[in-house]
Amino acid sequence: xxxxYDTMLAEFRRVFSKIGFTPERGKLLxxxxxxxxxxxxxxxxxxxxxxxxxxxxxxxxIDPGAExxxxxxxxxxxxxxxxxxxxxxxxxxxxxxxxxxxxxxxMGCVGLRNTxxxxxxxxxxxxxxxAGYIGICWTNTTQLIPxxxxxxxxxxxNPLVVxxxxxxxxxxxxxxxxxxxxxxxLDVYRESGRSLPVPGGYDSxxxxxxxxxxxxxxxxxxxxxxxxxxxxxxxxxxVGALLSGGRxxxxxACDPTEFGVTQTYIAFDIKSISGENRLRDLVDExxxxxxxxxxxxxxxxxxxxxxxxxxxxxxxxxxxxxVDPVYWNQVLEI
Amino acid sequence: xxxxYDTMLAEFRRVFSKIGFTPERGKLLxxxxxxxxxxxxxxxxxxxxxxxxxxxxxxxxIDPGAExxxxxxxxxxxxxxxxxxxxxxxxxxxxxxxxxxxxxxxMGCVGLRNTxxxxxxxxxxxxxxxAGYIGICWTNTTQLIPxxxxxxxxxxxNPLVVxxxxxxxxxxxxxxxxxxxxxxxLDVYRESGRSLPVPGGYDSxxxxxxxxxxxxxxxxxxxxxxxxxxxxxxxxxxVGALLSGGRxxxxxACDPTEFGVTQTYIAFDIKSISGENRLRDLVDExxxxxxxxxxxxxxxxxxxxxxxxxxxxxxxxxxxxxVDPVYWNQVLEI
Numbered sequence: 272x273x274x275x276y277d278t279m280l281a282e283f284r285r286v287f288s289k290i291g292f293t294p295e296r297g298k299l300l301x302x303x304x305x306x307x308x309x310x311x312x313x314x315x316x317x318x319x320x321x322x323x324x325x326x327x328x329x330x331x332x333i334d335p336g337a338e339x340x341x342x343x344x345x346x347x348x349x350x351x352x353x354x355x356x357x358x359x360x361x362x363x364x365x366x367x368x369x370x371x372x373x374x375x376x377x378m379g380c381v382g383l384r385n386t387x388x389x390x391x392x393x394x395x396x397x398x399x400x401x402a403g404y405i406g407i408c409w410t411n412t413t414q415l416i417p418x419x420x421x422x423x424x425x426x427x428x429n430p431l432v433v434x435x436x437x438x439x440x441x442x443x444x445x446x447x448x449x450x451x452x453x454x455x456x457l458d459v460y461r462e463s464g465r466s467l468p469v470p471g472g473y474d475s476x477x478x479x480x481x482x483x484x485x486x487x488x489x490x491x492x493x494x495x496x497x498x499x500x501x502x503x504x505x506x507x508x509x510v511g512a513l514l515s516g517g518r519x520x521x522x523x524a525c526d527p528t529e530f531g532v533t534q535t536y537i538a539f540d541i542k543s544i545s546g547e548n549r550l551r552d553l554v555d556e557x558x559x560x561x562x563x564x565x566x567x568x569x570x571x572x573x574x575x576x577x578x579x580x581x582x583x584x585x586x587x588x589x590x591x592x593x594v595d596p597v598y599w600n601q602v603l604e605i
Numbered sequence: 606x607x608x609x610y611d612t613m614l615a616e617f618r619r620v621f622s623k624i625g626f627t628p629e630r631g632k633l634l635x636x637x638x639x640x641x642x643x644x645x646x647x648x649x650x651x652x653x654x655x656x657x658x659x660x661x662x663x664x665x666x667i668d669p670g671a672e673x674x675x676x677x678x679x680x681x682x683x684x685x686x687x688x689x690x691x692x693x694x695x696x697x698x699x700x701x702x703x704x705x706x707x708x709x710x711x712m713g714c715v716g717l718r719n720t721x722x723x724x725x726x727x728x729x730x731x732x733x734x735x736a737g738y739i740g741i742c743w744t745n746t747t748q749l750i751p752x753x754x755x756x757x758x759x760x761x762x763n764p765l766v767v768x769x770x771x772x773x774x775x776x777x778x779x780x781x782x783x784x785x786x787x788x789x790x791l792d793v794y795r796e797s798g799r800s801l802p803v804p805g806g807y808d809s810x811x812x813x814x815x816x817x818x819x820x821x822x823x824x825x826x827x828x829x830x831x832x833x834x835x836x837x838x839x840x841x842x843x844v845g846a847l848l849s850g851g852r853x854x855x856x857x858a859c860d861p862t863e864f865g866v867t868q869t870y871i872a873f874d875i876k877s878i879s880g881e882n883r884l885r886d887l888v889d890e891x892x893x894x895x896x897x898x899x900x901x902x903x904x905x906x907x908x909x910x911x912x913x914x915x916x917x918x919x920x921x922x923x924x925x926x927x928v929d930p931v932y933w934n935q936v937l938e939i
Contacts, residue, residue: 345878346711347681377680380712405844418907421898425907433840435847445840447833469813469831470804479803496829497803499781502910505895506767506779510739512887513769513879519887521894544679545847553846553853560855561839564755573752573759576836 273591274599279317280305286320286605290327291335296360303359307391308592311583314455315390317594321601323357332530333357333387339364343516347376350515353386355531362389365536366398366406373404373538381536384517389534393446393580396434400442405539406434411508411532414524416450417491419498424490426504427520428453433576436541438551443558444577449504451493457483511535607925608933614639617654620939624661625669630694637693641725642926645917648789649724651928655935657691666864667691667721673698677850681710684849687720689865696723699870700732700740707738707872715870716849723868727780727914730768734776739873740768745842745854747863750784751825753832758824760838761854762787767910770875772885777892778911783838785827791817845869 283304287297308316327335337356341349349368353361365381372379389395389410399406412427428450435443452460452471460467461483470479472486472493479493480486486493494500504520512519517533541550564573587593617638621631642650661669671690675683683702687695699715706713723729723744733740746761762784769777786794786805794801795817804813806820806827813827814820820827828834838854846853851867875884898907921927 345874346707346709348711348873348878350878373680375680376710377682378712378714405847407844418895418898421900421907423898425895425898431837433837433844435840435843443840443843445836447830447836449830451830451833495831495833496781496783496785498908499785499829501907502779502781503765503767505891505909506769506777509769509777509888509891510741510767510873513739513875513884514873516879516883519891521891539682539844539848540679541847544682544684545850549850550847554843557839557843557853557855561752561759564752564757564759566755573755573835574832575839 272594272596272599274594275591276305276309276588279308279592279594282602283320286324286602289605290324296357299363300357300359303363303390303394306397307394308594309584309587310391310393310397310580311587312391312393312580313593314453317602318598319390321598321605324605327357332528339383339386341368347372347378348380348382348514351381351383353383355385355387358387358389358532359394361386362395362408362534362536363398365534366395366408366538369406369408369536369538370399370402370404373540377540377544379536379538380514382511382515382517383534383536384512384515385531386517386534387530387532391446392430392432392448393434393444395536396432396444396446397442398434399538400434400436400444403436403540403542405436405541406432407537408432408535409507409511410534411511411518411520411523413529414520415454415492416494416501416504418501422489422491425521426494426501427508427523428494429504429507429520431503431507435554436550437554438547441581442577443554443575444580446576447495449494449500449507451495452483454487454492457487457492461487507535508533606928606930606933608928609925610639610643610922613642613651613926613928616936620654620658620936623939624658630691633697634691634693637697637724637728640731641728642928643918643921644725644727644731644914645921646725646727646914647927648787651936652932653724655932655939658939661691666862673717673720675702681706681712682714682716682848685715685717687717689719689721692721692723692866693728695720696729696742696868696870697732699868700729700742700872703740703870703872704733704736704738707874711878712871712873714848714872716845716851717868717870718846718849718851719865720868721864721866725780726764726766726782727768727778729870730766730778730780731776732768733872734768734770734778737770737874737876739770739875740766741871742766742869743841743845744868745845745852745857745866748854748858749788749826750828750835750838752835756823756825759855760828760835761842761857762828763838763841763854765837765841769888770884771888772881775915776911777888777909778914780910781829783828783834783841785829786817788821788826791821791826795821841869842867
């Protein structure tokens with residue numbers, strides 16, 4: 272079942288208006304959810320709308336009316352308090368603020384505390400790139416990954432995003448959790464009975480495994496790069512919490528559910544810094560060389576970060592966005 | 606064979622003075638090389654001194670007298686030209702400049718172009734942490750890693766560093782190349798006939814391999830996280846080149862040897878931003894929780910980034926620094 276982008280956007284706007292968002296905030300929420308679907312990030316689109324709606328109506332963890340507030344300024348770095356409002360709206364506001372700071376100072380940085388799940392991390396890298404800025408951002412999460420040699424989850428998968436604008440609109444977008452596969456992706460492989468393309472964790476005998484079920488049962492998903500990924504997760508967590516005054520992964524995990532997470536937003540006014548022609552030429556040249564690499568028989572050619580997204584976006588805008596009718600009907604019934 | 610730290614430092618100072626460095630620059634170079642050895646980073650210490658000396662004497666790639674110069678300012682971001690001077694001195698000067706900018710503006714950023722190998726990446730994270738600042742820096746390199754599914758090396762291993770100061774002096778230090786194992790590390794395993802602890806690349810049949818020799822023969826070392834690590838390498842390369850006006854990995858690889866690389870330095874005045882007590886408590890709590898994780902039989906307990914370095918430093922300052930007599934004698938003969 273495929274739904275046209277405009278139909279989905281209108282339906283999401285209706286839902287968010289109905290559950291009490293102001294027109295401006297409801298419109299932005301609907302746009303972000305619909306764009307995640309348009310770009311193929313189905314794990315953070317339609318299927319999250321019913322549960323998001325329930326959280327808002329039950330006032331469980333998300334305060335729909337809360338708006339982020341600036342609570343500190345240290346030089347060009349600003350600290351904002353998300354007041355446990357909707358994570359997508361807080362995230363959009365803080366990347367916007369980082370861009371404003373970058374417009375004035377060449378670069379800007381915002382530390383955000385007390386916010387909620389921002390859904391698709393890459394959305395805020397795209398936001399910066401579409402404004403013509405380099406955007407770098409990351410979030411922490413609760414404890415999801417055991418350190419190397421351990422069976423206890425200690426660090427978050429702390430998604431990291433880097434968006435680099437290209438004048439042709441096909442921006443480079445790295446959107447990367449620090450686990451090799453998200454739990455949702457392991458679910459997808461498990462349900463379809465497929466093996467992972469590369470090892471995704473350990474089984475309960477302590478062997479590296481391609482079996483999503485064995486990995487989930489053992490509770491040992493793999494970070495990228497083994498000890499390297501957990502190290503990176505730890506320092507992103509600490510830097511974010513120190514810049515914003517927010518909670519660390521350890522502190523978030525002291526509560527039974529994940530809320531009140533911590534994020535960092537950095538923007539660079541790259542057209543002023545580098546010049547638009549150099550920006551275009553340098554990125555084009557690197558992307559072309561990357562795509563040019565010889566490939567192993569049976570593999571797709573190497574794809575640069577963001578490339579598959581643009582292919583999916585083109586398809587989905589042309590043919591409609593694939594949806595699970597269960598979730599689509601749930602949304603229609605709200 | 607073990608050499609006391611002070612003896613090594615004095616010997617390096619003698620060498621750099623003899624080959625024409627001014628007292629101040631020779632002293633700093635000697636300190637950086639000796640500290641790399643003190644902290645157990647033997648791959649970027651003594652064994653590099655003879656080849657570094659030859660490069661300086663032959664004027665091949667390194668101009669010993671060149672000092673970095675500020676060539677642009679965009680808001681608070683500065684661009685510096687390393688003029689192909691010694692990479693360690695350029696790196697130290699630019700992290701220092703980022704710290705000065707952070708002192709004034711909360712954060713600082715320096716893009717450095719036309720520089721050379723900085724030896725141990727972590728040295729400049731330690732530099733920031735010892736000054737009480739969070740330091741983030743990375744360098745690009747020539748093409749060293751093939752993208753996922755490809756046999757052609759296209760991205761650098763672009764080491765990334767994050768240093769976080771702790772009042773007790775046991776700073777958190779992530780110092781991480783984006784390859785799972787450096788080529789030097791593969792050499793060490795290969796020479797000792799040992800298998801790698803985790804897969805380090807592909808063999809020539811296209812299978813993931815624990816055999817360092819097979820991986821080197823196939824020329825397919827693994828990035829951290831497969832497609833994720835090459836994506837991260839590409840965006841770090843592009844961001845660095847765009848901020849500094851420097852060369853990309855692709856451009857560096859057009860020359861037969863690696864020189865004229867590009868680096869980025871970011872510092873945060875974290876004591877002013879977060880307060881010293883919070884800095885101490887937050888990092889202590891996260892580190893303690895990380896170390897507390899249960900471990901698999903036979904594995905060391907989980908170690909946080911930088912922990913092993915401090916253990917090695919303590920041993921080496923007490924017992925002397927282990928050296929390969931071949932390299933030590935080469936240095937004595939200069």
